[in-house]
Amino acid sequence: MRTLNCDVVVVGAGPAGSMTAKWAALGGADVIMIEKRPEIGSPIRCGEGISRSWLERVGVEVDPKWLARSVKGAKIVSPSGEHYVTLDESKAGNEVGFVVDRVFFDKALARDAAEAGAKIMLKTAATSLIMEDGKIVGVNAVSHGEPLEIRAGCVVGADGFESQVGRWAGIDTSLKTTDIITCYQYRLTNIDYDPDFTEFRLGSVAPGGYAWIFPKDENTANVGLGVSLTKLKKPGEVKEYLDRWIASDSRFKNAQPLEAVAGAVSVCPPLDSVTMDNLLLVGDAARMIDPITGGGIANGCYAGMYAGKVLAKAVKSNDFSQQVLQEYEDDWRDKLENTLWRDWMAKEKLISLPDETLDKLTEAVSKVTLERITVGTLLAAVRETYPELVKEFEDLI
Amino acid sequence: MNGGRPKETNILKVIDMKVSAERCHHCGACVGSCPQNAIFMNDFVLEFGDACNRCKRCIRLCPAGAISEEG
Numbered sequence: 001m002r003t004l005n006c007d008v009v010v011v012g013a014g015p016a017g018s019m020t021a022k023w024a025a026l027g028g029a030d031v032i033m034i035e036k037r038p039e040i041g042s043p044i045r046c047g048e049g050i051s052r053s054w055l056e057r058v059g060v061e062v063d064p065k066w067l068a069r070s071v072k073g074a075k076i077v078s079p080s081g082e083h084y085v086t087l088d089e090s091k092a093g094n095e096v097g098f099v100v101d102r103v104f105f106d107k108a109l110a111r112d113a114a115e116a117g118a119k120i121m122l123k124t125a126a127t128s129l130i131m132e133d134g135k136i137v138g139v140n141a142v143s144h145g146e147p148l149e150i151r152a153g154c155v156v157g158a159d160g161f162e163s164q165v166g167r168w169a170g171i172d173t174s175l176k177t178t179d180i181i182t183c184y185q186y187r188l189t190n191i192d193y194d195p196d197f198t199e200f201r202l203g204s205v206a207p208g209g210y211a212w213i214f215p216k217d218e219n220t221a222n223v224g225l226g227v228s229l230t231k232l233k234k235p236g237e238v239k240e241y242l243d244r245w246i247a248s249d250s251r252f253k254n255a256q257p258l259e260a261v262a263g264a265v266s267v268c269p270p271l272d273s274v275t276m277d278n279l280l281l282v283g284d285a286a287r288m289i290d291p292i293t294g295g296g297i298a299n300g301c302y303a304g305m306y307a308g309k310v311l312a313k314a315v316k317s318n319d320f321s322q323q324v325l326q327e328y329e330d331d332w333r334d335k336l337e338n339t340l341w342r343d344w345m346a347k348e349k350l351i352s353l354p355d356e357t358l359d360k361l362t363e364a365v366s367k368v369t370l371e372r373i374t375v376g377t378l379l380a381a382v383r384e385t386y387p388e389l390v391k392e393f394e395d396l397i
Numbered sequence: 398m399n400g401g402r403p404k405e406t407n408i409l410k411v412i413d414m415k416v417s418a419e420r421c422h423h424c425g426a427c428v429g430s431c432p433q434n435a436i437f438m439n440d441f442v443l444e445f446g447d448a449c450n451r452c453k454r455c456i457r458l459c460p461a462g463a464i465s466e467e468g
Contacts, residue, residue, distance in 0.1 A: 235456055
């Protein structure tokens with residue numbers, strides 16, 4: 001069997017994997033990143049809406065190749081449609097959002113990893129961990145149909161929502177029914193809408209989740225929704241929710257689909273540990289998706305950067321023990337853990353609220369002056385108006 | 398530790414869960430949500446492993462309504 005040797009093998013070439021590969025390679029690590037699909041970034045499994053502020057902090061330059069649209073603001077609409085919280089550019093400074101093209105965004109990040117010196121292998125799927133004397137020493141893979149052994153000092157599981165690497169290693173990434181959102185989305189064209197605002201719609205249009213419109217161009221947007229698994233009664237129901245919303249909203253009267261996207265996101269509390277001797281997890285594989293927004297790219301990129309930097313250090317001492325990787329564990333927790341807990345608790349609360357309460361809540365928050373729309377500022381506004389809703393986690397707000 | 402990934406020999410005895418290739422979007426929602434880690438996607442083919450305990454979470458969860466019980 002063919003064998004390759006490297007310092008770090010990254011399983012999965014999404015944003016978190018590419019960031020890990022890039023920062024590890026920049027620090028001198030010999031990195032191989034494998035991707036089971038024949039194309040990085042495709043097929044898309046994402047709403048593609050991101051906030052802008054974090055890109056610079058993880059060293060990602062805005063590139064017109066992947067920037068589909070820069071929106072002027074965000075609008076959060078109550079279940080009845082009568083109340084909404086809106087925030088536009090004039091108030092928001094630079095804190096407004098981007099809608100990206102993941103097909104190009106993921107490739108741009110992988111290109112950065114390649115420029116830093118990482119090697120990329122497509123159509124290469126990890127099939128199991130290689131264990132020797134109880135120690136993880138790499139992954140077995142199938143590359144273009146041929147078996148391949150990739151031996152490495154550290155295995156990085158960046159294999160997304162359906163992560164196998166963590167499970168093979170014995171890290172419990174299993175999800176409770178209440179912590180899974182099932183999603184369906186169309187890229188709809190020929191729609192008549194405001195292409196300058198992202199829209200989030202609450203309530204029974206998407207029970208336990210929300211419905212979204214993320215503008216791609218003047219008459220095309222990603223239109224989708226996510227429903228809590230606890231609210232789904234029959235197969236394929238999430239698509240029925242979406243089709244029903246689209247049929248009921250006059251903006252979509254003449255709409256036609258260009259693409260259909262299915263998927264699930266985790267909305268769980270942070271895991272107890274994502275590191276062990278010779279292995280770590282990043283991004284969706286490490287269940288780092290924000291439980292309120294369902295967004296995973298920013299958190300995955302932060303984690304990837306932290307992991308890559310720590311791996312670069314580990315290479316120098318040739319020590320990939322958990323003790324060394326703990327620095328990564330500390331870094332991502334320092335940045336993300338409180339927010340993940342806060343947003344998980346907020347999600348648990350919001351999921352229990354009927355449409356009438358969400359309407360009142362939206363109305364109340366709409367009267368509060370916000371400087372930015374983030375989960376943090378919105379929850380602070382809720383605390384001002386409905387303090388009892390957030391009293392269990394107000395210290396995290 | 399692999400949740401009963403099917404070996405060549407036992408793929409055929411796999412059970413009473415059925416995947417509609419016509420409906421499946423290959424999104425991996427079922428793979429990541431399976432409490433038993435008993436679902437695998439290999440080159441766009443979904444397989445159920447021995448570890449499946451028929452909890453049927455995947456049937457409700459599949460956004461495309463592609464999973465059902467056989468029979």
